Amino acid sequence: MSNAVLESIKAAGVIGAGGAGFPTHVKLAGSAEVLIVNAAECEPLIRVDQQLLVSRTDDFLTGLTVALELTGARKAYIAIKAKHHEAIEHIRAATATEEKVEVFEMGDFYPAGDEQILVYDVLARVVPRGGIPLAVACVVSNVETLINVACATRDIPVTTSFVTIGGAVPSPATYELPLGISYREALALAGADDTQGKRVLDGGPMMGTLIDDLDSPITKTTKAILLLPADKRLIVEKAMSDGQILKQSRTACEQCQKCTDLCPRDLLGHDVKPHLIMRIANYGLSDFSGMKRALGCSECGACALYACPCNLSPRRVNMLVKQQLLAAGVKVESEGVFEASPMFAYRKIPVKRLIARLGLVDYDRPAPLTTNTWTPQRVTLLLKQHLGAPATAVVAVGDIVKRGDPVGRIADDRLGAHVHASIDGKVTAVSDTAVTIARER
Numbered sequence: 497m498s499n500a501v502l503e504s505i506k507a508a509g510v511i512g513a514g515g516a517g518f519p520t521h522v523k524l525a526g527s528a529e530v531l532i533v534n535a536a537e538c539e540p541l542i543r544v545d546q547q548l549l550v551s552r553t554d555d556f557l558t559g560l561t562v563a564l565e566l567t568g569a570r571k572a573y574i575a576i577k578a579k580h581h582e583a584i585e586h587i588r589a590a591t592a593t594e595e596k597v598e599v600f601e602m603g604d605f606y607p608a609g610d611e612q613i614l615v616y617d618v619l620a621r622v623v624p625r626g627g628i629p630l631a632v633a634c635v636v637s638n639v640e641t642l643i644n645v646a647c648a649t650r651d652i653p654v655t656t657s658f659v660t661i662g663g664a665v666p667s668p669a670t671y672e673l674p675l676g677i678s679y680r681e682a683l684a685l686a687g688a689d690d691t692q693g694k695r696v697l698d699g700g701p702m703m704g705t706l707i708d709d710l711d712s713p714i715t716k717t718t719k720a721i722l723l724l725p726a727d728k729r730l731i732v733e734k735a736m737s738d739g740q741i742l743k744q745s746r747t748a749c750e751q752c753q754k755c756t757d758l759c760p761r762d763l764l765g766h767d768v769k770p771h772l773i774m775r776i777a778n779y780g781l782s783d784f785s786g787m788k789r790a791l792g793c794s795e796c797g798a799c800a801l802y803a804c805p806c807n808l809s810p811r812r813v814n815m816l817v818k819q820q821l822l823a824a825g826v827k828v829e830s831e832g833v834f835e836a837s838p839m840f841a842y843r844k845i846p847v848k849r850l851i852a853r854l855g856l857v858d859y860d861r862p863a864p865l866t867t868n869t870w871t872p873q874r875v876t877l878l879l880k881q882h883l884g885a886p887a888t889a890v891v892a893v894g895d896i897v898k899r900g901d902p903v904g905r906i907a908d909d910r911l912g913a914h915v916h917a918s919i920d921g922k923v924t925a926v927s928d929t930a931v932t933i934a935r936e937r
């Protein structure tokens with residue numbers, strides 16, 4: 497099966513729908529002992545995976561079977577938080593005769609869906625710092641990605657993304673949105689026309705990124721669009737300039753080490769120690785080996801938005817240090833023995849408490865999956881929605897395309913993913929970065 501199926505997954509432009517957008521045909525080409533389905537839905541307020549497991553069960557199970565066969569894994573764990581009773585009951589019934597498949601019930605903690613934390617939680621194996629789960633014979637894939645794998649085997653490319661639109665919107669809901677529509681159009685679907693005094697995030701409250709241009713397009717990795725008041729601490733932390741972040745750190749870090757005590761990657765044994773990075777950065781010391789610890793940071797934000805009593809952001813300081821080290825060609829050191837701390841199990845961050853600390857209790861509402869269909873007049877498809885090189889446009893202005901036609905292709909020898917038209921229409925603009933399609937009236 498393998499080569500032809502991997503080719504169909506590549507042809508369909510499937511990438512990891514829940515994370516950085518790693519091309520799935522590359523991930524599933526590796527052999528593994530165990531496949532973990534990441535249904536943890538790590539970030540507060542996102543409601544995609546738990547609903548897809550129920551509404552798209554057949555496609556999910558087809559994708560899971562394909563992934564098991566491709567990787568040769570002898571076992572699959574569907575890792576889902578125990579609180580999602582309906583989804584667990586449903587998927588247990590649907591997999592009752594599948595010997596290889598088991599549901600793994602997780603606690604409700606953050607960041608349960610961080611791949612490395614997930615692998616340790618399910619298998620008690622520590623992925624080396626800077627490594628991937630394959631280093632411990634494991635492959636991790638999320639629910640939507642496996643649904644897209646199933647569609648790929650029927651030659652259906654990725655043209656939509658399931659997205660929770662939530663926060664301060666009148667009608668939170670989860671939509672299957674055509675790729676390339678604008679954040680503004682998406683928010684309007686949930687009744688949010690007025691964004692005055694608020695900011696928009698692509699992603700969850702912890703790791704999501706601020707969207708400055710609401711007319712920019714959503715991509716294959718967009719899982720949530722959250723509208724939140726601009727004065728929320730989580731928004732302020734993301735909006736501050738690098739200079740402000742460093743100035744605050746220098747004046748207020750009291751070296752209490754709470755950031756390190758609760759750092760999930762440090763607890764995993766990756767020796768991240770954010771309080772030490774703060775000390776080195778704040779005092780202008782050139783402790784190069786100490787600085788390299790920042791490369792093990794996942795940018796989860798637990799230190800900045802939960803742990804630090806002074807509202808500082810070790811996360812942002814780590815990001816700055818990382819940028820400089822990577823620009824200087826310094827690589828993360830994966831050699832050595834990595835052992836999780838005995839405190840790992842006791843220092844998990846409860847999501848309920850996290851939501852309260854983030855000031856999001858009022859926004860922790862259901863966002864039901866809607867089957868409403870909606871056809872945009874225009875889409876802008878970015879040629880880089882994935883890890884690796886950008887795709888190259890294969891259409892020209894004036895071309896007529898149908899939904900599913902390729903508009904951007906990745907060269908055979910490059911890491912990346914093809915891009916497809918998400919609506920029928922005429923190509924109205926092509927650049928090195930995007931293809932725009934307008935519906936013909």
Ligand code: SF4
Pocket residue numbers: 748749750751752753754755756770771774803804805806807808809810
């Ligand atoms: S928790 Fe805050 S104050 Fe304490 S060491 Fe970390 S950054 Fe400094």
Ligand code: SF4
Pocket residue numbers: 755758759760761762768770792793794795796797798799800810811814
């Ligand atoms: S963001 Fe903070 S808590 Fe998260 S891994 Fe980095 S240092 Fe640790």
